[in-house]
Amino acid sequence: MKIEPLYVVPQHEQQVTDWLWQAFGTPNSRDFFASIVATSQREGEMPLTFVAVEGAKLVGTVGLWRCDLISRQDLFPWLAALYIDEKQRGRGLGAKLQQHVIEHARELGYPQLHLYSACKDYYERFGWQYIGDGLDYPNKPVHLYRFTL
Template identity: 70%
Template sequence: MMIQPLYQAPHHAEQVTEWLWLAFGQGLSRAFFASVIEHSQQPDALPLTFIATEGETLLGTVGLWRCDLISRQDLFPWLAALYIDEPQRGRGLGQALQQHVIQYARQQGYASLHLYAAFRDYYERFGWQHIGEGIDYPDTRVNLYRYTL
């Protein structure tokens, strides 16, 4: 398995867009996610999208974004849009993608990372600290996490 920035394999952008739209697109257009992916492929700039592949098979994706939760723009940066293709789940890819972003963020000099999730008890297993609740647009309670680098 290899984890790399999407800009090094841009032919996977359509599939990443589709995954994110289907997984996280409640009420949002596919064009919205296409724009996010299009603008997350610049070297050494945020937002940034990473992908996990085996040969030419796309396994999963994760982002390092400036902001993922509009109501908490005081937190920066964010591990965002972690998605593993269903047939690939259970192989530790979620942890591998998290660790890749953590390592990258550490190398960039960030002090911490943030994320939000609708559920509990997954990210805690990987060292994330639950720091409270937040509100996702338009009015959904979510759990906030911090990873100290």
């Protein structure tokens, strides 16, 4: 398995868009996710999308974004949109994609990384510290995490 920026393998753009839309979106939000993916493919800039590929097959994706939770724009940057193909889950790919973004953010000189999740107890296993709750739009409670780099 290889993890690379999506701009290196742009043929996976539509699949990443569909995964994010289906996992995190609403019926009418595909264009929104297509816009996120399209603007996260510029070398040396954020937001940035990474993909995990095995041969020619896409198996997962994750982002390094400026902001992932509009109600908490004071936190920066974010590990965002972690998604593993359903058939590939249980193989440790989520941990590998997290680690890749952590290392990339560290190389860029950021002191910490943030994420939010509706789930609790998953990210703590990888060293993320729960820092409180927040609200996703319009009023969905979420858990906030920080990883000190």
